[in-house]
Amino acid sequence: MRTFISLVLLFFSGLSLADGADTRGQLQDYFFDAARRGDVSMLDTFIESGYTLDIQDSKGYTALILAAYNGQPEAVEHLLKAGANACVQDKRGNTALMGAIFKGELKIAHRLMAADCNPDQRNGAGQTAAMYAGLFQRVELLKDLSRKGADLNAVDASGNSAARLANGEIRMPVAR
Template structure:
């Protein structure tokens, strides 16, 4: 086999490259921190995005894989990159209720009050689904419980809309109003 043959045999077709990329995103979705570490050490970009704009960090965060999130952050994955729907990793982790992942993202510099295109913050996502520990943590880290989404609704209003009774009580005790008057 000549050098030309070797080079040619190492080149992936577009279909093979697409299949490989999908496998890489599955590694993040499944939280395989060891494999992510190996791929990143080989030069995989930490902020690689799929066809929906999801980064590896977004997928690992949304699927509640703290070890994979830690590996990606150690390789300088940007916690502020949003997907094509404007969703951030911290909002995904708050929605899913994973406090450990939320903490990792905050420690890595995620914007506590960063909002999606509709103006919803991680605090609002946590409030909507009775993620009380996350609500407490985000507020303790400076999240604004009085912030409003694009419709003028606060975290309390979002919790009320979803019937998140524990969060409603929690935020009401803080003096939060359901909407900006």
């Protein structure tokens, strides 16, 4: 399978045929599936072939976001070392770090925090990674985010801050 994908990647790297869109879609599916499953060998095939690492699916997910969310630390490491951008946001504005914090993937979250991203990067609801850490009581991550420069008093659209969330104070959106 790895040889097949390598050959297809090489073939399509120089072509821009309309009927190649289906094959490109299948390759993208293989790429994202490899990230979800942590298939580092397959990811390395894509990386070695010069595949666009920050390509996004219909929800805006990248391979890095999928690997982080699905608890695949080795895949995360390979993608980051190959140049995947940890700051990319999905269509809701969430990053790989936010996904890792949400899922409780602390090792992955720590690795992603080493990336050169704004610690106060916000999703579509105005939430930051620190707010996720506060909400899910990821105390050590919250401390580390603070040391990285995260503003624990920044508020989202509902008036929540990381500090308040860490204390169990949750403000819900006001119905209009």
